[in-house]
Amino acid sequence: MTPTATLPPRAGLGLKPEHYAEILSTAPDVGFFEVHAENYMGDGGPPHRYLSAIAERYPLSLHGVGLSIGGARPLDREHLKRLRRLIDRYRPQSFSEHLAWSTHETAYIPDLLPLPYTEETLATVAAHVCEVQDTLGTRMLLENPSTYLLFEESRIDEIDFLAAIADRTGCGLLLDVNNVMVSSVNHGWDPVAYIDRFPLDHVGEIHLAGYDETVDGEGARLLIDAHGSAVRPDVFALYRHLLGRIGAMPTLVEWDNDVPAFPDLLAEATRVDRAIADVARHALKVA
Amino acid sequence: MSAAITVNDFAAALLGPVATTPKGVTTARGRSDAARFAVYRNNVFVALVDALAARFPVTLRLTGEAFFRAMARAFAADHRPESPILARYGDRFPDFVEGFPPAAGVPYLADVARLEAAWTDAYHAADAPALPAERLGDWLPATLTRPVDLHPSAHLIRSSHPVGSIWAAHAEAEVGPIPSWTAETVLIVRPDADVQVHRLPVADSVFAAALFAGRTLADAAEDASADPAFDFGRALVGIARLGAFIDPFSE
Incomplete structure (x- = not known):
């Protein structure tokens, strides 16, 4: 199995079709680009042309949203083959997917849905991660979810669940700091304690995004993982706390809805790069 | 109850015609909360309607945003994507539009x-x-x-x-x-x-x-x-x- 985690310890951006031409003509200083694998599963056309050109110039992170690793049913072999073709073609520096499920009977459900944390689901997810890594010939990163509900039958803490998956399968973890904030507010957890207890040795990439806010049926604050705005200040503060513990680490800014003009996206990357440089400088002083 | 059954109930409630909160889900306060489950249901339908809006922008422009989203939601209610490749979602949408009674006044739609x-x-x-x-x-x-x-x-x-x-x-x-x-x-x-x-x-x-x-x-x-x-x-x-x-x- 080839090692991954060779993305540079810098800010990366989600690659959006509306920015293809501008990225190629202006060659912005961005650490890496990340794409949703499912958006590049057509046979040909402009998406592949642009991705080929951009992957020649920048490190690439391939991020899946449709594999349903957290589901009880067997993984979709055809989908795994499509992923393998993408990995063979583009040789991304990282492949990641979610601790979530998204299929029901023969249908695909376009969301990242939550699962109960039990010995049974732990065994299923671990088997799925092994199958993914064997089929794709690469170590993968598994991302912590954002959730709005809990399951009565859950018996394992989310962090322990993720750590056990990493231990059993050798996979890495993708730590989404916005998801930590969303789930912590929604379930009354302490987000700083979540970061402090997370098995940081396994983390190969960080995600940041903007959340939306509403209230639940009892009027309690409910955060929604919306990806439609700049990173919120409390999430950025939590990210700085994480950087202080983990050091410089590849960090993606996700902005998938109401996508802004490229310079606005680049400003988010610059903000992240500065935070990474701050922690690197601090580490030098300490040493 | 096994996790597989819980998740199956969750999916059925998510995709069903009427919003019902599945069994076995709870909150930190230990109660069922329909508003929280509704976030998932809403996410799914918004994703499907957005996928159709992205693929059929002129159809949307001809009908207006509100009409299009209502028509797309009616389509999404009984047409599930067959794969995670959402660019392909909506192959049968034109036939649905042809048979959608409120759109009958726009015969070229x-x-x-x-x-x-x-x-x-x-x-x-x-x-x-x-x-x-x-x-x-x-x-x-x-x-x-x-x-x-x-x-x-x-x-x-x-x-x-x-x-x-x-x-x-x-x-x-x-x-x-x-x-x-x-x-x-x-x-x-x-x-x-x-x-x-x-x-x-x-x-x-x-x-x-x-x-x-x-x-x-x-x-x-x-x-x-x-x-x-x-x-x-x-x-x-x-x-x-x-x-x-x-x-x-x-x-």
């Missing part, structure tokens, strides 16, 4: 949706070199009596409405005029980087339709010859120039 579905198919189709018109002479003898190899991106839409003109008038920021209200046959093709939408001459439409139906060049020409305005050479060169045929001579 389904054909505009067909054109847009073909546009995204062409966008994502396999790349292939198109036969250059100057190679037609080399190509014709071996091709005359068998179905032609159409370019993988090529689609043909025949409409009793001016579907290409309506689409073109609404695809730009400023809505343009519709030159004349007549039937149109439209070729959608991406011979290279960009998807192109061409209105074919009226006299060529039967010929083009026969080629796309898998008829040989000779049979297609015969089908079209009932129209005295049809000219085999002119039609063939015209369609070839648009890049509708695969180049068999290319490496």
Whole structure:
């Protein structure tokens, strides 16, 4: 199995079709680009042309949203083959997917849905991660979810669940700091304690995004993982706390809805790069 | 209860016609909360409606945002994506639009949706070199009596409405005029980087339709010859120039 985690310890951006031409003509200083694998599963056309050109110039992170690793049913072999073709073609520096499920009977459900944390689901997810890594010939990163509900039958803490998956399968973890904030507010957890207890040795990439806010049926604050705005200040503060513990680490800014003009996206990357440089400088002083 | 059953109930509640909160879900306060479950249900439908809005922007513009989203939601209620590749979602949306009673007052709407579905198919189709018109002479003898190899991106839409003109008038920021209200046959093709939408001459439409139906060049020409305005050479060169045929001579 080839090692991954060779993305540079810098800010990366989600690659959006509306920015293809501008990225190629202006060659912005961005650490890496990340794409949703499912958006590049057509046979040909402009998406592949642009991705080929951009992957020649920048490190690439391939991020899946449709594999349903957290589901009880067997993984979709055809989908795994499509992923393998993408990995063979583009040789991304990282492949990641979610601790979530998204299929029901023969249908695909376009969301990242939550699962109960039990010995049974732990065994299923671990088997799925092994199958993914064997089929794709690469170590993968598994991302912590954002959730709005809990399951009565859950018996394992989310962090322990993720750590056990990493231990059993050798996979890495993708730590989404916005998801930590969303789930912590929604379930009354302490987000700083979540970061402090997370098995940081396994983390190969960080995600940041903007959340939306509403209230639940009892009027309690409910955060929604919306990806439609700049990173919120409390999430950025939590990210700085994480950087202080983990050091410089590849960090993606996700902005998938109401996508802004490229310079606005680049400003988010610059903000992240500065935070990474701050922690690197601090580490030098300490040493 | 096993986790598999819990998750199955969750999926059924998510996709069911009426919003109900599944068993076994709770909050940190230990209670069921319909508003929280509704976030998931809403996410799913918004994702499906957004996928259709992205694939059918002119259809949306013709109906207005509110009408389109209601129509798309009605479609999504009983059409689930078959794969995680959402760019392909909505292949059956044009047929749904055709049978959607509130849209009956806009009889050309389904054909505009067909054109847009073909546009995204062409966008994502396999790349292939198109036969250059100057190679037609080399190509014709071996091709005359068998179905032609159409370019993988090529689609043909025949409409009793001016579907290409309506689409073109609404695809730009400023809505343009519709030159004349007549039937149109439209070729959608991406011979290279960009998807192109061409209105074919009226006299060529039967010929083009026969080629796309898998008829040989000779049979297609015969089908079209009932129209005295049809000219085999002119039609063939015209369609070839648009890049509708695969180049068999290319490496």
